[in-house]
Amino acid sequence: MTATAIVSISDALTRLTVAPAIGGSLVAWTRLSDGLDLLRPSPADADAEGPRQLACYPLAPWSNRIANGGFDNPQGWLALSPNSSNDPLPIHGSAWQQAWQVVAHDASSLLLQLDSQVPFAYRAEQRISLEQGRLKIELKVTHLADQPSWHGLGLHPYFPRTGATRLQANAEQVWLCDDGRLPTALSELPTEWNFRQSAQLPSELVDNGFTGWDGRAVITQEDAGYQLELAVTGSEFFLLFCPLDKPFFCIEPVSHPVNAHHLPGRPGLRLLEKGQSCELALSLTYTALKP
Template identity: 60%
Template sequence: MLIELQDHLTHLTLAPAVGGSIVNWRVRASGQPLLRPSDQAALDTGLPGKLACYPLAPWSNRIANGGFDTPAGWLALTPNSLTDPLPIHGSAWQQAWRVVSQSADEVLLALECATPFAYRAEQRFRLRNGELSIALRVTHLAEQAAWHGLGLHPYLPRLPATRLQAKASQVWLSDASKLPTGLAAVPHAWDFQASKNLPEDLVDNGFSQWDGHCRIEQPELGYALECQATGADYFLLYCPPGLGFFCIEPVSHPVNAHHLPGRPGLKLLEHNQSVQLNFTLKYIPTVGGGLLPMAVDQSCM
């Protein structure tokens, strides 16, 4: 069952049963996609990575070494994706969520999960005046404390003139397994302090010391998105060459934080303690944008 929300400017479609994912977010007047558009074939795969956005909990991205330490001892993990040899993105995206409450412009989804430990997750989606607000909250239910991290994985349309602005001071360099090897100054090609086009070469890296703000300009589609995250001091940027999408993911911690010194960004939660990440995306119509047909590659990370 799909859930639909709308305000006077935009229309949102959710698939609670498919990882609590967003299927589409569009401009009502023109039909233009504000997130990567998903068709019925994408929905029929049952894979959140073929849709527009999905939640990351109780961690974001990859974890090495087959698990991580907790106060109760070693927590073993197994790979959970056919496309990656490492455990990735937690477990919330692979569960069916339920609808707790719904109105015309707001819905609350919830999930109780026992893997890799017991937790409850909630996503609150709200549309107001062209602004999509997503609040992702996780409460630890296990008796033994464990490390938690959060994130969101939105896919954005990528056209030749798509531009990004996002201020970060450092970037995590990565090895062939996509695990971080160390922090470095942001190279010029990846420096989005000022708005610029996306790089032509592959980017699949985490950025740190982020102020939580980003701006995505889509002149061919006639709009910009002003975005703001809280509870996320990092973002992951994924720009696959030659495909019609990119991802900028607000996350609470860097990749493999469970094995980095000090476990940056992770929260050790005791029973009934919670952590939350908020992300808002504001639709801003711009002058001179065309109405281009979209043929977006549905490949995923």
């Protein structure tokens, strides 16, 4: 990745690097004392690989998969095409596949903006800041098209995973999925997916949405001597992605379930008129564990 593609901010404890032109993505968040990665480290060739190889990227104007080749708006059907080489369905909106612009930048904060025409006109903003080991990302989308449309938001951070990684997140139910990773039914939490008390991550593949979330979670990395506390506004749902045999996992705060455009009542989606906005914010607070 070329140095000119990167901007950085820092506080007394951590440093963040960002690639605005690669989907407005975070490249790395590291501890200053020793360079430890607090988010998944990005490969050197991330320019070619894109946001899915980086540390975090924004999801707008929806998150995750949409079935049936599109969705209904008040003015009619909006057709969508697959937008990823490894998924047959349109996924994660369009903001992650476009270059963002740096609007403001100082030592500890950054404002990125995207003016998009795909799949309809909208403006997205990310306000990113660091303060005493707390990373905050505020994602806002404003609808700019003349006709209204359904909107949803999310953030897709990747976290390091070891055998000692533990997660605490208080959710009520989980969506079971079909082979295409689309939700089929809400279920009570299986024992191995119940993180109301801090627990190790499952040894099986997990790519599911959880609902009834209070917007808080704690990731404990005891072998690395720290924990991250997540606090989210604008979200009652999260996606948990635990791939097999990979050194990372994802807990993604989202404003709506997977395929919400086709679920009864369109849970979590917002029908925005021109000039109206929706927002989602995530903070990650780093704390060193006592030896």
